[in-house]
Amino acid sequence: MRSPGPCLPAPARLVVAALLLAALTGGAVGADGYGRARRLHMKNKVLEMFYHAYDNYMTYAFPHDELKPLTKSFTDSLSELGNLNLEHLPQDYSGSALTLVESLSSLVVLGNLTEFERGVLWLSENLTFDVDARINLFECNIRLLGGLISAHILAKDYSSQFKHGLYQDRLLHLADSLGNRFLPAFETPTGLPYAWINLKYGVMENETTETSTSGCGSLILEMGVLSRLTGDSRYEAAALRALRKLWSMRSSLNLVGTTLDVLTGKWIEYSSGIGAGVDSFYEYLIKAYILFGSDEYWDMFHSAYLAVQKYFRHGPWYHEADMRTGEATHWQLTSLQAFWPGLQTLLGDVTAANLSHREFYNIWQRFGVLPERYLLDYGMLHPTEKYYPLRPEFAESTFYLYQATKDPWYLEVGEAIVGSLNYYTKVDGGFASVKDVSTMKLEDHQHSFFLSETCKYLFLLYDDSFLRNQNYIFTTEGHPLPIRSTWHEKFPAAYVPSNWTFVKDEIQPIRVSALSSQVCPETIFWKSIGTPWESACHVPDAHASHRCRTDDDCGIEAITCKKRTCSMAGYCGLWLVIY
DSSP states (O other): OOOTTTOOOSSOOGGGOHHHHHHHHOOOTTTTSSOHHHHHHHHHHHHHHHHHHHHHHHHHTTTSSEEETTTTEEEOHHHHHHTOOGGGSOTTOOOOOHHHHHHHHHHHHTTOHHHHHHHHHHHHHHOOOOSOOEEEHHHHIIIIIHHHHHHHHHHHHHGGGOSSOOOOSHHHHHHHHHHHHHGGGGOSSSSOOOSEEETTTBSOTTOOOEEEHHHHHSOHHHHHHHHHHHOOTHHHHHHHHHHHHHHHTOOTTSOOOSEEETTTOOEEEOEEOSSTTTHHHHHHHHHHHHHHOOHHHHHHHHHHHHHHHHHTEETTEEOEEETTTOOEEEOEEEGGGGGHHHHHHHTTOHHHHHHHHHHHHHHHHHHSSOOSEEETTTTEEOSSOOOBOOOOHHHHHHHHHHHHHOOTHHHHHHHHHHHHIIIIIEETTEEOEEEETTTTEEESOBOTHIIIIIHHHHHHHHOOGGGTTSOEEEOTTSOEEEOOGGGOSSOOOOOOGGGSOOOSSTTSOOSSOHHHHTSOTTHHHHHHHSSOOOOTTOBOOSSTTOBOSSGGGOOBOTTTOOBOEEOTTSBEEOOSOOO
């Protein structure tokens, strides 16, 4: 998601986004001045972290879902996600081996194909979804379905190196079985899926009809790829219908809310932001465009991104606002917002990404980790949400920003993250979540995403060899999906300068934004006018003096993405607050 150097010249559409190009071009180790020995040292420290967490899971929790590192025991989080009555399960039920499923792609990234093959074989022979379990559709989609699909693709790619014969597509069969069990959730008048479903019996009587924006708008990657792998179009069709319905419910400001009713299609919570309940909705719009090439996803994302920059952004921070009016509702930082700088890197919007990332880092340094919620207007922790469950989003954005800029400062940020995790959360039985960042009291839970995301992004920060021969996008749970031309509706159009609008004076800037042109900011414009573009939505004023006769002479503000207008005195500026 960022910067001038790694952005691709023509054709520079986002389907080959700044991140992917930067990440895959590699470069000599140590070329950024960080040092080979230091990089190797950090890589090994991350490896130690991963295997300390993974080995303890395999010893004390497998084949159950997640590890309880303080007591060296297990939890079946599938039942936790669904509030399942364990008395209704078969006596031999032992969980979905969630952490193993989540760890498979990380094992490939780390280069451990032997353990990867062992995990694939065990799941192929033992995993079943024919259980009386009420599960959360969103969580099982991103964790289990995404993990199985990604591992299946990697198994196909690496099966020639397996020691126990060629891979027989068993993980795909499991993914197909799971996806088929999801489909009854979409049988609503609106096409918006229920948040909860029973894997064996479908939607239960008196099931809640409330869901989140992320819950029904972040299914398209996994279900879209499942359709392409199986040839069964029902999965992608269901996810796309839900996404289209959700987008049709946006306000006149192109903002969405946080929670809604799947039967009526009415909003329940109008206050919204880029954090919990909404975050992956924005993420999946841009990633679906990159993965599948449909302009429909781009058009949704373009409008949504501009709306976020207009109504949520305040300096380097993003507050929450009422989707109907754009008025601020909650001034708070949430740890899930830390994914946003990573998303902005996919656009090449490096300056804005870096500003927000540095503020997150300041909070990390203040507390040692990133608290779940921090009240910006009071400068204090939220009184009840003081925890840190080993979330990956800050490490993820750090990885993306380094790939785009090759600035060794981000490697130093990675050192701080690794140091904090080892100092505060490492215990004899794995890595424990922080219950209260003000006291660093620990909680007995090692979430599966610590292995699927946190450790993976930290490892890739210091060793990106996995990315050098293949373009990938990562799902919101950190599972890599390859970008294949056969999955694209069309290839991106070539960069055609004649299609752009120029002003007559050669010293004046191009009157179009990078976002509108679907190009990486700065690279093309730098070559065209000799100066960097300020942001993806920036459109300069027609005249360098900022003089104007009409509003048409005024551009788009680089920071807020708001339209500048012409004053009575004849100068462009943000004279009117436009919501």
